[in-house]
Amino acid sequence: MKRRRLASSALAMAAVLAAAASCNKRSEHIPAIMNMPQPGRAVCMAFSPDGRTLASGGNEGIWIWDAETGVELKALKGYNCSSLAYSPDSRTLAAVAGTDENNRTVMLIDTATGKVKPVETIDPPVHLVAYSPDGKMIASDSGKNAGGMFTIRLWDAETGAPLRDIGEINSIGEKLIFSPDSERLVSLHRFPTPATNETTERAYYLITWDVETGGKRFEPPPFRYMGWWRGDSAVYSPNGQRLALAGGSEIGLFDAYNAELVQKMHRHEYPADVVTMAYSPNNSFLASGDNDGNIHLWDAYTGKHLKELKAYNGTVSEMAFSPDGTKLGCVNHFGHVWVWDLKTMEMKQ
Numbered sequence: 001m002k003r004r005r006l007a008s009s010a011l012a013m014a015a016v017l018a019a020a021a022s023c024n025k026r027s028e029h030i031p032a033i034m035n036m037p038q039p040g041r042a043v044c045m046a047f048s049p050d051g052r053t054l055a056s057g058g059n060e061g062i063w064i065w066d067a068e069t070g071v072e073l074k075a076l077k078g079y080n081c082s083s084l085a086y087s088p089d090s091r092t093l094a095a096v097a098g099t100d101e102n103n104r105t106v107m108l109i110d111t112a113t114g115k116v117k118p119v120e121t122i123d124p125p126v127h128l129v130a131y132s133p134d135g136k137m138i139a140s141d142s143g144k145n146a147g148g149m150f151t152i153r154l155w156d157a158e159t160g161a162p163l164r165d166i167g168e169i170n171s172i173g174e175k176l177i178f179s180p181d182s183e184r185l186v187s188l189h190r191f192p193t194p195a196t197n198e199t200t201e202r203a204y205y206l207i208t209w210d211v212e213t214g215g216k217r218f219e220p221p222p223f224r225y226m227g228w229w230r231g232d233s234a235v236y237s238p239n240g241q242r243l244a245l246a247g248g249s250e251i252g253l254f255d256a257y258n259a260e261l262v263q264k265m266h267r268h269e270y271p272a273d274v275v276t277m278a279y280s281p282n283n284s285f286l287a288s289g290d291n292d293g294n295i296h297l298w299d300a301y302t303g304k305h306l307k308e309l310k311a312y313n314g315t316v317s318e319m320a321f322s323p324d325g326t327k328l329g330c331v332n333h334f335g336h337v338w339v340w341d342l343k344t345m346e347m348k349q
Helices: 002-020
Strands: 034-037 042-047 053-058 061-066 072-077 080-086 092-098 105-110 129-131 137-144 150-156 162-169 173-178 184-193 200-210 216-218 223-227 232-236 242-247 250-255 261-266 274-279 285-290 294-299 305-310 316-321 327-332 336-341
Touching: 042 080, 042 327, 042 336, 053 092, 053 327, 053 336, 061 080, 061 092, 080 129, 092 129, 105 137, 129 173, 137 173, 150 173, 162 184, 162 200, 173 232, 184 232, 200 242, 242 274, 242 285, 250 274, 250 285, 274 316, 285 316, 294 316, 294 327
Parallel strands: 042 316, 232 274
Antiparallel strands: 034 336, 042 053, 053 061, 053 080, 061 072, 080 092, 092 105, 129 137, 137 150, 150 162, 173 184, 184 200, 200 216, 200 223, 232 242, 242 250, 250 261, 274 285, 285 294, 294 305, 316 327, 327 336
16 A cells, blocks of 8 residues: 555656656736635645645634635634644644743644644743654654753654653754654754844854764764845755755745855845745655745756746745645735646646
8 A cells, every 4th residue: 555655656757857847937816725814824734645625724723624625624622832743644633832922732633523632731931842763763853951951742643642842952953853763853943143234144054963862873064055134045855965945036046954055046126035934745746935925946957947836925934745745735924825736737847
């Protein structure tokens, strides 16, 4: 069955690549195949691993939608949510949420019933969550320990009980990513340093932690990129080879091992700032969204611009590719959830 799913995913991605090679015509506005209104401001989203549903969250609750039709399946209202992650079997949705942004903790939601599994509360700030590929653990950022340092907390995915804290960092995390074997956890952190001429230099750090011991396994040199202070974003490629950083309207692709700049891309128009990015599951495409509702698709290897989409108005809060890479979803600050079908687009790599 696993081989059959992999073959199906490979065929689906082949269809996307075939469509991408068919034409280089650029469209200024490509309608989404789905537009689901979510009350309040939407700030996070995730596709389920089985591709059947997608979840979105914001300052008024958490919603689960049918990924093919856009029909609302579940609504958990009254929560302020900042991060979402599905379990590998798609049966559980982990969320960082609370009644307001000051008391968020990790929640485990049964996707079939919508019931919330209780977990132990932790001191704020908490805003990130990640599910291990083996389905046994959940990772979240945590508040400061007795030494004044931020830590990463590991939770038992079945019971919701805390397992242990790992790492000590003097900056809140930007991303948490498990390795495919669930033995390592990569955290991305940002440390601003003084600069001049109305710009701020952002130094990003990638740290690979041993999940069992909590010790550092690998830490490359810091990634430095000059950009306007209003817009910055970072995303780690699924294969671990690239780190994309955005400063203002520009994007830089870096080698994840030595922090060297490999490619620079510019298509977002000033004064729009790139605020979110997403890699496709097969590492081929990079999507970037700005605070003026524009989304651009890129060849993640060459940096070539492929297509421009428009999420109407407002900041694009977060984006995600479907597990087979054939759909791109996004949420924005005006409470909309959009999905585009990449198989129908004409892009040229």
